[in-house]
Amino acid sequence: MVTYNLDRFFDLTPDLFCIAGYDGYFKKINPAVSELLGYTNQELFAKPISEFIYFEDRDITAKHRDDLKKDIPLLNYENRYVKKNGDIVWLSWTSMPVEAEQTVYAIAKNITYKKKIEDDRNRLIENLTRINNDQKQLSYVTSHDLRSPVNNLLSVFKMMNTSKIQDTETLEFIDVLRAATESLKDTLNTYVDAFSANGSLEVTVGELTLEACLKVVLHSLNALIKESNATINFEFTAFSTINFNKAYLESIFLNLITNSIKYARLNVAPVISIQTKIVKGIRQLVFTDNGVGFDMKKVKGKLFGFNQKFNDSPDSKGIGLYLVYNHVTSLGGHIALYSIPNEGATFTISFKN
Known part of the structure; x- marks a missing residue:
């Protein structure tokens, strides 16, 4: 019968394997943990795990650790750890408690690159949303402010006595200019009314x-x-x-x-x-x-x-x-x-x- 060396599997996997005690300390880790975080095994065993966690994530992680002590598994939980050089890494954890042993068996994947992509995407969306809102506001202000001079120009046409103008070409130009101005007024009114009704251009x-x-x-x-x-x-x-x-x-x-x-x-x-x-x-x-x-x-x-x-x-x-x-x-x-x-x-x- 073939026997397998499970320690080799534990040591060679690129994922972070660890066994932690209910007291909050690492009991056993694979090389991937120390390689990623930059600490020696002795340094990782000497301090509570919480001290390696990014300070903003410590409270919520502590609550999940309490759930583990109640025999509630933790699946796909994401938090941040601080490497020895100060860099921050994102880890996604799957943790299973064994109450009889007062220990937690956990596997973590390094998802820092995935998080960076998500952050970049969110910043891009935020920037595009801001630009879009700025353009909407500019469109509204421009459309609104242009209506006054356009209305003034239309008033001039109404006051103009074209019966005194004999030149047919001049009358034709006046008609073209009046029609273009009325068209511009209709377009501006459409934009302003749409903005006023919905806060956006429908x-x-x-x-x-x-x-x-x-x-x-x-x-x-x-x-x-x-x-x-x-x-x-x-x-x-x-x-x-x-x-x-x-x-x-x-x-x-x-x-x-x-x-x-x-x-x-x-x-x-x-x-x-x-x-x-x-x-x-x-x-x-x-x-x-x-x-x-x-x-x-x-x-x-x-x-x-x-x-x-x-x-x-x-x-x-x-x-x-x-x-x-x-x-x-x-x-x-x-x-x-x-x-x-x-x-x-x-x-x-x-x-x-």
């Missing part, structure tokens, strides 16, 4: 007609389109409606169109194409222009980032594509770019079905 989704939303934006950009001699072609035959947020969709059209005009090639009039496609059952909105395009190697991983600029233009703020990306992805969609420098860009927005 995104409402409904069925929208793509052409109707696009024409609202084209009307507000009428002067810019004429000044740049831009040509905008659209075809929504694959599908003409989409379940989406109205303000988000109009913002997507607005930012992509203004970017195409802003970053047109020198002496080349902007030509913009907007169409719908259905690829493998997925609805897509494809936006193409003939502008300066992007160097995909340089913009990779940064394209839709906040405050990322890829042009020396003073009008470049690095916010437009960031907004487009967040509008699309926040509602479960995806956006991709294909571009060659000086050959234009193609943005493909895939909507959540």
